[in-house]
Amino acid sequence: MAKLTSLKSEKRLLDRQAADGIRTHILEGILPAGGRLLETQLSEELEVSRGTVRAALAQLAREGLVQQVAFTRWQVSETSPRDAWELYTLRAALEGLAARLAAEHGVAADHKRLKSTVAELTRAVKDKRFEDVTDIDFRLHQEIVEIAKHRRLAEQHGFIMQQVRFHMVHSGFFPKDYAALVDEHAALIGAVIERQPDLAEQLAKSHNEAEVKLLAAHTEENPRTVTAS
Amino acid sequence: MAKLTSLKSEKRLLDRQAADGIRTHILEGILPAGGRLLETQLSEELEVSRGTVRAALAQLAREGLVQQVAFTRWQVSETSPRDAWELYTLRAALEGLAARLAAEHGVAADHKRLKSTVAELTRAVKDKRFEDVTDIDFRLHQEIVEIAKHRRLAEQHGFIMQQVRFHMVHSGFFPKDYAALVDEHAALIGAVIERQPDLAEQLAKSHNEAEVKLLAAHTEENPRTVTAS
DNA sequence: TGATGGTTGATCGTCAGCAATCGCGGAGGG
DNA sequence: CCCTCCGCGATTGCTGACGATCAACCATCA
Incomplete structure (x- = not known):
């Protein structure tokens, strides 16, 4: 028998829906960084009251x-x-901890899923579908976090990744060395599957440190190009 | 249950004040774990509207x-x-990262402050003022985080520590081996002051791992004593 | 006797309006 | 010409009331 999905999860409360709408606009770069948000205007566009918009904005403020x-x-x-x-x-x-936990607790099904996603990533790079690469990259890291089975870690990581996406959109920074990117991910996943917590943690950390250096260099070269509306 | 006093006299944003009041009550263990919170009741005790109480509760939910x-x-x-x-x-x-950053970026004034706090801790243990020990312990870790100069890290760490406090109050768990506690802290601070990032990170992590094991043992021995209202 | 269905009281979710506060532009003086 | 002060418009902060939803209780029936 197919499972009945809970209706409760579907029933989005209005303020959550409002937050989702505004969040999407921000993450797609439609609203510029530093751009002003008016409660009245948002409530008209979303067709909800100002109180609801306030709750949504408070939530987004907590998300950074x-x-x-x-x-x-x-x-x-x-x-x-x-x-x-x-x-x-x-x-x-956070990803260091996640990789460690995933390496310790991951089961066969988890390993299968990770392998599949790495294969996807490799194919996307080979086909030069670079927009997909970024999405799959994000998904791969999210899968590791899910395998770690750590609620608070997952929540924090989600917020951070959201801000990373936001920053990428607004700074125009995207990874360049796709070959290295695939290698690093393959090595990390390998360590997780072979249950080597220390190695997995180390690889997750160095992977991020490599990226932060690239990003710092990029930001120095390309000072802010704000497109105020 | 002790009463929540009115907020009307002060000047900060009302919803923050409301959150502060409720938070204090929770952290002091006056409200039992799992205890129910009524919006109307809180709004009457704090003398603010239900909407304000809702905003405060949403904030506390974010804090866990x-x-x-x-x-x-x-x-x-x-x-x-x-x-x-x-x-x-x-x-x-989080504290591993904080200790690493503090060891990398800390200046002389920071080192002085840390030494002073460690001395306080040592004295409190020697004098067997165990309530103070816990407070100083918390403050010491907070100081390391502040030295790391990392806004998001500080925010997250603050939330986690708040929940740790909450958990300690409700589970009745407190450290026992105070001699080891002093030694571990002294070693950690020493690594920070001597600018040894790797060692500092390692010590911060092992310090926490030791505590989680003690706590797990304690929780197994003392099953939940819920005082539902 | 146990399950089912309807009713009810309590509680949460949302809304529209009033009050408090701030930034900005113009008037006035140096 | 520049600086200071003040009033006004715009925007946010807060409230009370209304509507939606849920858990608990009780009567009914197989």
Whole structure:
């Protein structure tokens, strides 16, 4: 018998839906970094009350995508090099833990899924479908976190990755050395599957440290190109 | 249950104040784990509207102290052994990063402050002022995080530590081997001051791993003593 | 006796309006 | 010409009321 999916998960509360809508706009770069958000305007566009919009914005503020200036304004977060550094160092620490736990607790089904995703990644690189590469890259890291079976870790990692995506969109930074990217991921997944926690943690960290250096270099070369609307 | 006092006299944002009031009550163990929170009751005690209380509860939910069951209830979070494991593993990862950064970036003034706090800790243990020991312990770790100069790390660490406190209060777990506690902290601070990032990270992690094992043992021996209201 | 269905009281989710606060532009003086 | 001060418009903060939803209880029936 096919499982009945819970209806509760489907029933999105209005403020969550509003947050989703605004979040999507921000992550797609439609709203510029530092851009102002008006409660009234959002409530009209989303066709909900201002109170609901306020709840949604508060949620997004907790996720780090928007900032509140009390009594004055809401604005989309800025993306400074310092932010990038914070995101990648924190990401390295979290993914290091995730990789360790995944290597310790992963079962055969998990390993199969990881192998499959790595294969996808390899194919996408070979076919030069570079937009897909980024998505698969994100998904691969998310799968490792899921295997770690650590609720708080998963939540934090999700927020960080969201901000990483945000930063990539607004800074125009994307990975370049795709061959190295595939190698690093393959090595990391290999360590997880072969149950080598120490190695997995180490690889996850060095993978992120390599990226933060590339990103820092990129940000120095390409100062902010804000497209205020 | 002790009363929550009115907020009307102060000047900060009302919803933050409300969150502070409720948070204090939870962390002091006045509200039992799993205990129910009524929006109307809280709004009467704090003398603010229900909407403000809702904003405060949403913030506390983000901090992990309360949980929401949609359309049904707010309740103080439960504390399971699994939660303890999550908190300490995550704490180890975050403090590992913090110790590394502190060892890399700390200046003379930072070192002085750390030494002073370690001295305080040593004295408190020698004098057997065990309530103070816990507070100083928390403060010492917070100082390391501050020296790391990492906004997101500090924020996350603060939330985790808050939940650790909460868990300690509700599970009745407190450190026992105070001599080892002093030694471990002294070694950690020593590594930070002597600018040995790798060693500092390692010590911070092992310090936490030692605690999680003690806590797991304690939780097994003392099954939950829930005092539901 | 146990299960089922309807009713009810309580609680949460949302809304529209009023009050508090801030930034900005213009008037006035040096 | 520049600086300071002040009033106004715009925006956010907060509230009370209304509508939606749920858990618990009780009557009914196989």
